[in-house]
Amino acid sequence: MPLHPQLIKTEPFTIRTYEIDNRKQATVPALVKLMHEAAMQNVIDLNLSVWDLEPHQISWVLMRKNLIIHQLPNLGEQIKVVTHCAGFEKYFTYRDYKIYNQQDELLASAASTWLLMDTVKRRMARIPDFIQALECPPENECLPRPKNKLPKFEKADLSKTFTVGWYDLDFNQHLNNVFYLQWILETIPDELLLNGRLKRIDIIYKLECQWKEEVVCETQLVADGHLLHRLVRKSDGKQLSMAESWWS
Numbered sequence: 085m086p087l088h089p090q091l092i093k094t095e096p097f098t099i100r101t102y103e104i105d106n107r108k109q110a111t112v113p114a115l116v117k118l119m120h121e122a123a124m125q126n127v128i129d130l131n132l133s134v135w136d137l138e139p140h141q142i143s144w145v146l147m148r149k150n151l152i153i154h155q156l157p158n159l160g161e162q163i164k165v166v167t168h169c170a171g172f173e174k175y176f177t178y179r180d181y182k183i184y185n186q187q188d189e190l191l192a193s194a195a196s197t198w199l200l201m202d203t204v205k206r207r208m209a210r211i212p213d214f215i216q217a218l219e220c221p222p223e224n225e226c227l228p229r230p231k232n233k234l235p236k237f238e239k240a241d242l243s244k245t246f247t248v249g250w251y252d253l254d255f256n257q258h259l260n261n262v263f264y265l266q267w268i269l270e271t272i273p274d275e276l277l278l279n280g281r282l283k284r285i286d287i288i289y290k291l292e293c294q295w296k297e298e299v300v301c302e303t304q305l306v307a308d309g310h311l312l313h314r315l316v317r318k319s320d321g322k323q324l325s326m327a328e329s330w331w332s
Contacts, residue, residue, distance in 0.1 A: 091219065092168040093126035099161050109156040112282055113266040115192060116151070119181040120262070122165035132215060134255055141202060142209045146261045147176070148197040148230035150286045155191050162186050170226035172216045175199055175208055180227045195227035201256065206292070234288060234328045237314050240302035244271045245318065248297050259293035264325045268313045271301045272331075280309070280331040287327040293317065299324065 095118075103114035127133045127144070134143050157163050163183055170178035181194040202209040223229075246267050254260040265287060269277075293299060298318035303311055313327040 091126075091130070092166065093122055093129065095122035095125055095165045095167075097121075097163055097165065099157050099159055099163065101159060104159045108159045110158075112151075112153065112156075112269060112285075113262050115153075115156070115183065116149075116194075116262055116265060118163075118165055119167065119183070119194060122167045122181070123179060126167055130218070137200075138203075140212065141204050142200040142212075143203050143256050144198050145201045145256065145292075146196060146289055147199050148232070148286075148288050149194055150196075150228075150230045150284070151192065151194040152284050153192045153282055155185075155189075156281075157183075157185060157191055163191065169218055169220045170195070170229075171220050171223055172211060172218075175210060177211060177215070178220075178226070178229055193227060195230050197230050203256070231286065232288075234286065234326050235306070235312060237302070237304055237312050237326065239304055241305045242271050242273065242303040244301050246270075246299050246301065248293055248295055248299065250295060253295055256292075257294075259299075261289060264289060264315055265327075267299065267301045267315065268303070268325075268327050268329070271303045271313065272311070273305070276309075276331050283330045283332050285327055285329040287325060289325050291317070291322060291324045293324050 097118050099110045103110050105111050137143055163185055165181060165183050167179060167181045170180045177198050179196045179198060182190060183192040185191055200209040200211055248259050252259055252263050300316045300318050302316065303313050306312055309331040311329045314323055315325040316323055
């Protein structure tokens with residue numbers, strides 16, 4: 085049986101000047117923002133947005149994302165983001181994203197894991213039955229689900245400290261998940277930033293981060309084009325996020 089049209093969202097975008105880098109290509113954080121915008125429009129259509137869930141005192145929070153990039157779109161290029169729910173477990177929901185160009189060539193894809201946060205107690209909440217009742221594609225028709233473990237981070241070869249600003253916060257009143265990724269990409273060897281290309285990044289979000297907190301982003305050089313990353317809260321040394329990336 086085909087899925088209800090609302091369950092799959094196809095959202096068109098045009099790459100704008102504020103979304104590109106010095107190569108006139110969309111940045112990875114900009115591409116992720118477009119993915120999340122399409123997902124937001126999808127849950128609005130389904131009456132499951134953060135505003136719809138406010139009476140239940142729950143909100144969506146990203147836990148994991150595995151992002152694969154085949155090609156970055158250029159300035160002015162028209163793309164489409166296709167996204168849909170990819171299944172449920174007791175506390176987790178999965179969402180897939182695919183980005184295509186006008187020739188229907190796959191530019192990027194991402195599999196993600198989300199949970200619901202109790203907005204009062206600031207802890208994980210069980211997914212209600214009215215959400216789990218949604219019909220999703222069979223697991224074998226979805227992207228492989230994000231892995232739960234990454235290699236152990238051993239040492240910091242590069243590091244940089246950031247402070248959470250007011251405009252870095254999202255509607256959950258904590259650091260927007262895109263900034264975790266953006267800060268990781270700021271702590272990359274110059275040669276990779278100038279001449280390399282990110283092929284894949286797997287990121288795990290462990291703890292939320294609040295306004296004015298200082299965060300240390302550390303990168304370990306594992307091998308050529310293979311890096312490990314972590315974000316650590318400076319005040320107590322707790323890990324906020326971990327990631328693994330591959331570059332060419």
